[in-house]
Amino acid sequence: xxxxxxxxxxxxxxxxxxxxxxxxxxxxxxxxxxxxxxxDRLSAFIEITAERARAAAKRAEADxxxxxxxxxxxxxxxxxxxxxxxxxxxxxxxxxLLLDNIAAEDAAxxxxxxxxxxxxxxxxxxxxFATGGPAFDLPFPPARNPWNPAHFTGGSxxxxxxxxxxxxxxxxxxxxxxxxxxxxxxxxxxxxxxxTYGRVSRRGVVPxxxxxxxxxxxxxxxxxxxxxxxxxxGYDPRDxxxxxxxxxDYGAGLRRGVAGMRIGYARRxxxxxxxxxxxxxxxxxxxxxxxGLGAEVIEVALPPNDxxxxxARTISPxxxxxxxxxxxxxxxxxxxxxxxxxxxxxxxxxxxxYVQAQRLRRILTAKVAALFDACDALLTAVIPGPAPLLAxxxxxxxxxxxxxxxxxxxxxQPALALPCGFAxxxxxxxxxxxxxxxxxxxxxxVAHAYEQAARWTSRRPALAMPD
Numbered sequence: 398x399x400x401x402x403x404x405x406x407x408x409x410x411x412x413x414x415x416x417x418x419x420x421x422x423x424x425x426x427x428x429x430x431x432x433x434x435x436x437d438r439l440s441a442f443i444e445i446t447a448e449r450a451r452a453a454a455k456r457a458e459a460d461x462x463x464x465x466x467x468x469x470x471x472x473x474x475x476x477x478x479x480x481x482x483x484x485x486x487x488x489x490x491x492x493x494l495l496l497d498n499i500a501a502e503d504a505a506x507x508x509x510x511x512x513x514x515x516x517x518x519x520x521x522x523x524x525x526f527a528t529g530g531p532a533f534d535l536p537f538p539p540a541r542n543p544w545n546p547a548h549f550t551g552g553s554x555x556x557x558x559x560x561x562x563x564x565x566x567x568x569x570x571x572x573x574x575x576x577x578x579x580x581x582x583x584x585x586x587x588x589x590x591x592x593t594y595g596r597v598s599r600r601g602v603v604p605x606x607x608x609x610x611x612x613x614x615x616x617x618x619x620x621x622x623x624x625x626x627x628x629x630x631g632y633d634p635r636d637x638x639x640x641x642x643x644x645x646d647y648g649a650g651l652r653r654g655v656a657g658m659r660i661g662y663a664r665r666x667x668x669x670x671x672x673x674x675x676x677x678x679x680x681x682x683x684x685x686x687x688x689g690l691g692a693e694v695i696e697v698a699l700p701p702n703d704x705x706x707x708x709a710r711t712i713s714p715x716x717x718x719x720x721x722x723x724x725x726x727x728x729x730x731x732x733x734x735x736x737x738x739x740x741x742x743x744x745x746x747x748x749x750x751y752v753q754a755q756r757l758r759r760i761l762t763a764k765v766a767a768l769f770d771a772c773d774a775l776l777t778a779v780i781p782g783p784a785p786l787l788a789x790x791x792x793x794x795x796x797x798x799x800x801x802x803x804x805x806x807x808x809x810q811p812a813l814a815l816p817c818g819f820a821x822x823x824x825x826x827x828x829x830x831x832x833x834x835x836x837x838x839x840x841x842x843v844a845h846a847y848e849q850a851a852r853w854t855s856r857r858p859a860l861a862m863p864d
Contacts, residue, residue, distance in 0.1 A: 398419055398423040398424055398426070398427035399427065400426075400427045400430035400431045400434065400862065401862045402427075402564070403431075403563070403564020403565075403857055404424065404427060404428055404431070404474065404564050404565065404566065404567050405419075405567065406567050406616070406617050406618050406620070406621050407469065407470065407473055407567045407568060407616065407618075407620075407621040407624050407625070408469070408618070408620045408621060408624065410424055410472075410473050410567060411469040411470070411471075411473065411624075414461060414466075414471070414472050414473075415466075420454075420458050420472070421454040421455075421457040421458045421461065421471075421472030421473075421516060422451070422454045422455060422458050424454070424472065424473065424474055424516070425450045425451060425453070425454035425474055425516050425518070426451075426454075428450070428474040428516075428518045428565055428566060429445065429447050429450060429451075429518060431563070431564065431565045431862070432445050432518060432519065432560070432565045433445065434862050434863055435543075435563055435565060435860060435862070438541065438546055438860075439540060439541050439543060439546065439559045439560075439563055440522055440537070440538040440539060440540050440541055440556070440559075441521055441522055441540050441555075441556040441557075441559040441560040441563065441565065442476070442519045442520065442521055442522065442556060442560070443479045443489060443491065443519070443520045443521065443522055443537050443556070444479075444486070444487065444519050444520045445518065445519040446486065446517055446518065446519045446520070449486075449517060450474070450516050450517060450518050450519075453516045453517065454472065454516045457471055457472035457514050457516060458472065460514065466514075467512070467513055467514040468513055468514070468628075469624055470510065470513040470514060470515050470624065470625075470628055471513065471514030471515075472514060472515075472516060473514075473515050473516065473567060473568065474515070474516045474517075474518045474566055474567065474568075475510055475515045475516065475517060475518065475566060475567070475568040475569065475570070476517070476518050476519055476520070476521045476556075476557065476560050476565075476566045476568070476569040476570070477507060477517065477519075477520055477521060477569070477570050478520075478521050478523050478527075478553075478554050478556065478557050478569065478570050478571050478572060479491060479520040479521055479522065479523055479556070480523060480526075480527055480572060480602050480603035481504045481506060481507055481520075481570055481601065481602050482500035482501075482502065482503060482504040482507060482601040482602070483500055483503055483504070483507050483517060483520070484500055484501065484502050484503050484507075485499065485500065486499070486500055486520060487499055487500070487520070488500050488520075488603065489520075489536070489537075490523065490525065490526045490527065490603045491522060491523045491524065491525045491526075491535060491536075491537055492525045492526055492535065492536075492731070492732070492733075492736075493535070493536055493731040493732075494724060494728070494731050494732070495603075496536060500601070502601065503601060504598075504600060504601025504602050505598035505599075505600040505601055505633050505635070505636065506570060506597060506598060506601070506602070506612055506629055507570075507601065509628050509629055509631070510570075510628060510629070512628075513628045515568070518565070518566060521540075521554075521555075521556030521557050521560055521569055522537060522538075522539065522540040522555050522556030522559075523552070523553050523554060523555060523556060523557075524539075524552040524553035524555060524577075524736075525732065525733050525736040526603065526605060526717075526721070526736060526740075527553040527554075527572055527574065527577060527603065527605045528553060528574075528605055528717060528736060528739060528740065529553075529733055529735040529736030529739055529740075530552060530735045530739075530790055530791065530792050531549065531550075531552065531555070531787060531790055531792075532733035532734070532735050532736065532792070534733050534734060535733050539555060539787070540555035540556040540558070540559045541559060541787065542558075542559065542562075542584060542585055542784055542787075542824070543559055543562045543563040543585060543858040543860055544562070544585070544586065544784075544823060544824050544825065544858045545784075545822075545823070545824060547786055547787060547788075548584075548783075548784040548785065548786055548787060548824060549584060549784045549785050549786070549787050549790050550581050550584055550585055550784070551576075551580035551581035551582070551583060551584035551585065551780075551784065552577060552580060552581065553572070553574075553577040553581075554569070554570075554571030554572060554573075554577050554578055554580075554581045554589075554615060555581055556569070557569035557570065557571045557578075557581060557615045558571075558580075558581025558582055558584065558585035558587060558589070558615055559581075559585060561585070561587045561615045561616060561617055562585035562586055562587050562858055563858060563860055564617075564857060564858075564860075567616060567617060567621060568614055568615070568616055568621065568625050569614070569615045569616075570612065570613075570614060570615075571589065571612075571613060571614070571615050572599075572602060572605075572610060572611065572612050572613075573589075573591040573610075573611045573612075573613060573802075573806065574605045574606050574609045574610050574611070574713060574806060575609070575709055575713060575799075575800050575802060575803035575806050576591075576779070576800040576801075576802025576803055576806070578590065578591050578611075578613050578614075578615060578814075579591055579779050579802045579812060579813075579814035579827075579829065580779070580780065580800060580802055580814075581615065582615050582814040582815070582827065583779050583780040583802075583814045583825070583826075583827030584780065584783070584784035584824070584825065584827075585784075585825065586816045586824075586825030586827075586853075586856075586858075587615050587616065587617055587816075588615065588616050588617065588618060588619055588621070588622050588813065588814065588815045588816075588844070588848075589613070589614075589615045589813065589814045589815075590613045590614055590615075590616075590622045590625075590626060590811070590812075590813045590837070590840075590841075591611050591613050591805065591806070591811065591812045591813070592611060592612075592613050592626060592629075592630065592811050592837055593611075593640070593809060593810060593811045593834050593835045593836075593837065594609075594611055594638065594640075594806075594809035595638050595639055595640030595642070595809075596611075596626075596630050596640060596642070596811070596835060596837065597611070597612045597613060597626075597629045597630055597631075598612070598631070598633035598635075598636045598639050599611075599612050599636050599638065599639075600633055600635050600636045604720055605713070605716075605717055605720070606712065606713045606716040606717055607637075607638065607716055608638075608712060608716060608755075609709070609712065609713055609716075609806045609807075610638075611806070612629070613626070613629070614626065614629065617854060618848065618854055619651075619813070619815060619841055619844045619845040619848050620648075620651060620845060622813065622841065622844075623647040623648055623651055623841045623845075624647075624648070626647055626837060626841075627644075627646070627647050627648070630644045630647075630837075631644055640835070642835050645838050646838075647837065647838050647841055649838075650838055650839075650842050651841055651842055651845050652845065653842055654690060654691065654842075654846050655687055655690050655691060655692040655842070655843055655846045655847075656690065656691030656692070657691060657692075657693075658691075658692045658693070658773045658774070658843065659692065659693045659694075659695060659771065659772040659773050660684070660687050660692045660693070660694045660695070660772060660773065660774055660775070660776055660843065661695055661696075661697035661768055661769075661771065661772035661774070661775045661776070662680075662684045662694050662695065662696050662697065662775075662776045662777075663696075663697055663698070663699045663775055663776065663777040663778075664680070664681075664684075664696055665696070665698055665699075666698075666699045666702065666777055666778065666801075667680065667777075667778045669699075669701060669702045670702045670778060670781065670801040671781055671798065671801075672778045672780075672781045672782070672801075673781055673782035675782060675783070675818075675820045675821065675826065676778060676780065676781060676782045676783075676820075676826050676827075677778075679817045679818035679826040679828070680776070680778060680817065680828055682817070682818065683776060683817045683828045683847060683851070684776055686847060686850055686851060687776065687843070687846070687847055689850075690846055690847075690850055692843075694776075695771070695772060697768050697771070697772065697775065699765065699768075699777070699804065700761050700764050700765070702801060702804070704757065704761060705761060705803060705804045705807050706799040706803065707754065707757070708754045708757050708758045708761065708807050709799065709803040709806060709807055710799060711746055711750055711751060711753075711754035712751065712754050712755065712758070713743075713803075714739070714740070714742045714743035714746060715743045715746040715750075715751045716743070717740055717743050718740055718741070718742075718743025718744050718746070719743070721740050722744070725737065725740060725741060725744075729741075734792075735792045735793075735794075738793075738794035739794055739795075741794075742794060742795065758807055758808075761807055761808060762807065762808040762809065765804075765805075765808045765810065766808070766810075766833070766834070769832075769833045773832075773839055773843070774830055774831060774832050774836075774839055774840060774843045775829075775830070775831040775832075776828060776829070776830060776831075777804075777828075777829045777831060778801060778828075778829065779801065779802050779812075779814045779827050779828065779829035780801070780802070780826075780827055781798070781801065782820065782826070783819075783820040783822060783824035783825065783826060784824050784825075802814075802829070805829075805831055809834060810831055810832060810833065810834055811831065811832050811834070811835070811836065811837045811840050812829055812830070812831045812832075812840070813829065813830045813831075813840050813841070813844050814827045814828070814829050815827065815828060815830070815844050815847070815848055815853075816828075816848075816851075816853035816854065817847075817851065817853065818853065819853075819856070825853075828847075830843050830844045830847075
């Protein structure tokens with residue numbers, strides 16, 4: 398392995414480990430060297446756990462050589478958004494308030510990845526408490542986009558998107574309350590999967606909004622997302638939001654293609670949500686490609702975007718304020734300005750408004766679920782266009798434009814962002830595939846078929862390594 402090259406995908410690294418072409422130690426060293434070389438430019442990592450990674454890689458190598466291989470993730474590097482607990486490491490949530498917060502045990506997701514034999518390379522940058530925005534009045538700088546470091550990564554799993562896009566890691570964990578897995582995936586040109594609400598445990602992850610928070614992976618390919626979800630999914634009785642639903646084999650139907658499937662294309666939603674011309678043209682081309690692969694593509698209508706935004710922008714600030722109210726009252730100066738101002742908005746939400754938002758949420762969820770009576774999956778926009786300049790990102794108390802990704806946080810259905818082209822300025826564009834509740838296998842199948850035909854993943858950011 399050479400650190401000058403992006404790390405291979407999970408699937409490719411797993412194959413090479415199985416054949417003895419590469420070892421977990423070589424993979425870990427390549428990831429560590431690449432992280433160290435690129436982090437000054439990208440600020441993707443809050444902490445690089447080199448000593449821990451080398452020890453874990455040596456254990457994985459010994460186990461595999463001794464015939465004790467645990468599965469396809471064994472010996473593969475990964476990273477954690479720094480709201481995930483890893484025993485003995487800090488979980489800072491990118492905030493001054495938690496600089497001395499040492500995790501006593503692994504998050505449920507961390508424990509699953511460790512049990513699969515993965516090798517933790519480090520903790521990744523986020524927006525403070527997975528909200529706010531990129532801020533420079535924090536202990537750690539904001540992550541930058543590998544395609545152009547002057548541009549936004551998307552948030553709040555910003556370091557996760559940057560680390561995967563830069564080829565430092567084949568897997569990084571993110572969380573998604575209003576799009577925080579899918580937005581960094583979209584802006585950084587990776588795959589980002591928000592599973593169904595309740596599919597993956599949130600225990601041991603710093604909460605933002607209990608009724609919207611979802612945990613999931615960012616990867617370079619759809620196949621890698623399927624491999625990651627296989628390890629991550631499952632019921633956790635210690636997470637009140639966890640769903641006791643059987644976990645299928647996500648790889649079983651991955652390569653079945655889309656012939657005979659019906660895809661609902663929510664084209665009018667793009668206009669409703671203010672999607673730009675380049676992004677819309679890329680979505681139209683994606684719909685045409687899926688039709689060319691044998692799917693029947695029909696146009697469907699989502700409810701108005703402003704209804705989803707009214708729900709998300711009432712529930713999320715209200716629940717977030719309930720979590721942070723004591724610290725906001727006692728030590729508000731420790732928060733970044735943008736975080737403090739956005740969290741404090743929740744203090745103005747009334748009980749009546751919160752209840753009405755939850756009622757409208759149920760109505761909207763039922764309307765979106767009814768669309769699946771006529772189709773197997775949906776194709777929609779996830780971003781309005783390519784990543785804006787970091788200097789131009791909205792840092793006001795109330796966002797000028799709410800993230801359109803939050804639609805499927807409101808409904809809870811699984812949604813996956815994946816590359817669907819590039820803008821004229823060279824930055825990635827992205828499409829979103831959405832499925833019925835707990836139908837991640839269908840989402841992955843449709844996304845994989847498109848990805849393999851479109852081949853956008855063959856293009857990587859040009860990142861020169863120092864000599």
